[in-house]
Amino acid sequence: KRVVAFISGGGSNMLALAKACEAGEYPAEIVAVFSDKPEAGGLAKAQALGLPTRVFERKAYGSKAEHEAAILAALAEIGPDLTCLAGYMRLLSGEFIRAYEGRILNIHPSLLPLFPGLHTHQRALDAGMKVAGCTVHFVTEGMDEGPVIAQSVVPVLIDDTAETLAARVLTVEHKTYAAALKLVASGNVSMRADGTVERLGSE
């Protein structure tokens, strides 16, 4: 399966997916990396892997609709099977999501439905959580609420700060996203029209 990854920052999740795709018998390949930020550190990482990159800066477009139209046109040229949002900090419109229904994955640094949105690690600490983690889900119109593909849990340690917890979660994000993409790209997990997740095989 051909995948376009979307980043806004360091791109460590995109890098983890690209590395997983290089392993034998992995049912996906990253064919391009898109970013909304020209300064995204992940762009250099993608280029170092020889991956084509495209930047679509929001301020270069008159409206969100025009911004998304440019991205959708570039996607149409590539014709990916899947798109993976990997630290992409922009909400997609319903129109964009419908164009790729059931084919957009996202990773979120919390155990959804807990802590959708931003500052997830500080919120988990403030709530007194003893575990934290990440969620890979299909993207639907609501923010961080699509059906779950995979989750991983890490312990919260007594002296954790948002930074130390974020670092522990980020490490499992990489493994979880690679595992989730493999499940979807292999066809073992898919999203039905009614938004539920279909799991085949031993899942």
Ligand code: GRF
């Ligand atoms: C990660 O915590 C990811 O879950 C969130 O953005 C952070 C940075 O991701 N969406 P990356 O290093 O750019 O992949």
